[in-house]
Amino acid sequence: MGIPQGLTMLGLVDGNNFYVSCERIFDPTLRNAPTIVLSNNDGCAIARSNEAKALGIKMGQPLHEIPSNLRRNLHVRSANFALYGDISNRVATVLKDLFAQVEMYSIDESFIALDGIKEADWIPTCVEARQRILKWVGIPTCVGIGPTKTLAKLANKSAKTTPQGVLRATRGLVRRFPVEDVWGVGRKYAQRLKSEGVTTAQHLSEMDPTSLQSRYGVVLARTQKELRGIPCAELEVEEPQRQQIIVSRSFGKEITDINDLMQATSTFAQRACEKLRRRNLQAGGVWVFFHTNPFKDVPQYHPHKSLSFVIPTSDTRDILCMVEGLTKAMYRDAYAWKKAGVGLLDLTSETIAQGDLFAQASPRSTALMNVLDQCNEKFGRGAMSFASSAVAPDTKAKWEMRQSNLSQAFTTRWSGLLNVRL
DNA sequence: TCTGGGGTCCTAGGACCC
DNA sequence: TCTGGGGTCCTAGGACCC
Numbered sequence: 349m350g351i352p353q354g355l356t357m358l359g360l361v362d363g364n365n366f367y368v369s370c371e372r373i374f375d376p377t378l379r380n381a382p383t384i385v386l387s388n389n390d391g392c393a394i395a396r397s398n399e400a401k402a403l404g405i406k407m408g409q410p411l412h413e414i415p416s417n418l419r420r421n422l423h424v425r426s427a428n429f430a431l432y433g434d435i436s437n438r439v440a441t442v443l444k445d446l447f448a449q450v451e452m453y454s455i456d457e458s459f460i461a462l463d464g465i466k467e468a469d470w471i472p473t474c475v476e477a478r479q480r481i482l483k484w485v486g487i488p489t490c491v492g493i494g495p496t497k498t499l500a501k502l503a504n505k506s507a508k509t510t511p512q513g514v515l516r517a518t519r520g521l522v523r524r525f526p527v528e529d530v531w532g533v534g535r536k537y538a539q540r541l542k543s544e545g546v547t548t549a550q551h552l553s554e555m556d557p558t559s560l561q562s563r564y565g566v567v568l569a570r571t572q573k574e575l576r577g578i579p580c581a582e583l584e585v586e587e588p589q590r591q592q593i594i595v596s597r598s599f600g601k602e603i604t605d606i607n608d609l610m611q612a613t614s615t616f617a618q619r620a621c622e623k624l625r626r627r628n629l630q631a632g633g634v635w636v637f638f639h640t641n642p643f644k645d646v647p648q649y650h651p652h653k654s655l656s657f658v659i660p661t662s663d664t665r666d667i668l669c670m671v672e673g674l675t676k677a678m679y680r681d682a683y684a685w686k687k688a689g690v691g692l693l694d695l696t697s698e699t700i701a702q703g704d705l706f707a708q709a710s711p712r713s714t715a716l717m718n719v720l721d722q723c724n725e726k727f728g729r730g731a732m733s734f735a736s737s738a739v740a741p742d743t744k745a746k747w748e749m750r751q752s753n754l755s756q757a758f759t760t761r762w763s764g765l766l767n768v769r770l
Numbered sequence: 771t772c773t774g775g776g777g778t779c780c781t782a783g784g785a786c787c788c
Numbered sequence: 789t790c791t792g793g794g795g796t797c798c799t800a801g802g803a804c805c806c
């Protein structure tokens with residue numbers, strides 16, 4: 349998997365305003381129009397078209413803080429992760445056709461290895477990749493090229509403002525690049541660095557490494573090395589095994605009743621179990637938390653607790669049992685809850701099972717969970733679930749999240765197919 | 771009125787062991 | 789007044805990412 353030193357050249361392919369671009373594939377009225385996609389619960393802007401950026405809408409800005417005169421002309425969509433995930437896979441398919449090694453780094457970014465391609469062909473090949481992705485999938489992208497991931501990221505960011513959309517990292521680029529935009533430099537570090545006069549990527553790369561490491565930690569020291577062209581992170585073509593799976597949501601409305609809270613944690617636990625089994629993993633422990641509303645001036649409470657299993661399990665019944673116990677133990681009736689979450693911890697592969705001297709694994713458990721998963725895959729999520737998460741027919745849970753501008757599942761559900769009239 | 775979700779890695783400090 | 793040294797493991801919190 350490793351790339352021989354000296355030959356390494358990496359590209360970073362990144363979807364422009366990715367979620368907005370996904371929405372635009374199926375809704376041409378959004379093209380060239382200011383558009384944003386909101387976080388869950390229709391809370392904040394998490395993707396903005398260039399037109400929306402030009403209006404001054406900030407990343408992470410809450411919808412209710414966007415002035416009403418701007419909102420009149422603004423197209424707003426609720427997050428549709430089923431759609432974005434599917435489009436993301438299509439982009440990766442095109443890349444895997446062109447490049448031997450592709451690391452899907454996030455839903456909208458992939459690193460590619462350019463080794464095996466002549467240096468003169470690096471840029472033309474990346475231009476070809478961009479064109480294919482635009483034509484075949486409908487997503488505009490940019491590509492940054494560099495000897496390390498950090499430099500490829502840097503070039504990618506700079507490529508956004510070029511007509512070609514493909515750019516190779518150069519000394520000049522590093523000299524002008526703002527330190528706060530460097531991959532691995534967040535808000536806190538940027539502030540500290542600037543206070544000592546470090547404002548560009550070039551400045552950061554020239555700091556004394558020993559002093560940098562002792563004051564900022566080994567992570568930023570690696571970033572510095574990468575800026576100097578020394579790779580510290582390899583391409584990860586195989587997806588590393590997950591350590592934890594978390595399902596959490598803010599509620600559309602605050603809830604106070606323990607039954608509503610139980611219903612929520614139970615729903616999240618079942619969803620987490622689905623993800624767990626899809627990856628053929630088992631959980632060694634469970635974690636539950638809930639939150640009062642941090643934006644309200646009321647007494648806050650944020651209880652959280654975890655428990656371990658004697659033997660790891662992927663059986664929803666075992667996990668629900670723990671989650672219900674933890675929820676009951678932490679619930680206090682004096683508070684209104686705004687958010688809850690369930691985590692599965694200490695994940696291990698299903699095939700590596702530590703036996704229990706006093707208990708026997710039940711072969712029927714696996715069979716039952718298979719039926720449950722197959723049923724939900726075939727008939728839609730929640731088709732078959734446990735009573736602890738059930739709501740009365742034709743009603744919604746009190747805590748259901750708001751999604752008032754959700755687009756269809758165009759590519760993943762038959763009922764979501766786009767109708768075209770001639 | 772309305773304010774996201776899901777991850778990783780590193781470090782410091784405490785508990786505990788011999 | 790003086791009060792060891794060295795190790796592991798776990799957890800909480802902080803930083804970062806998209």
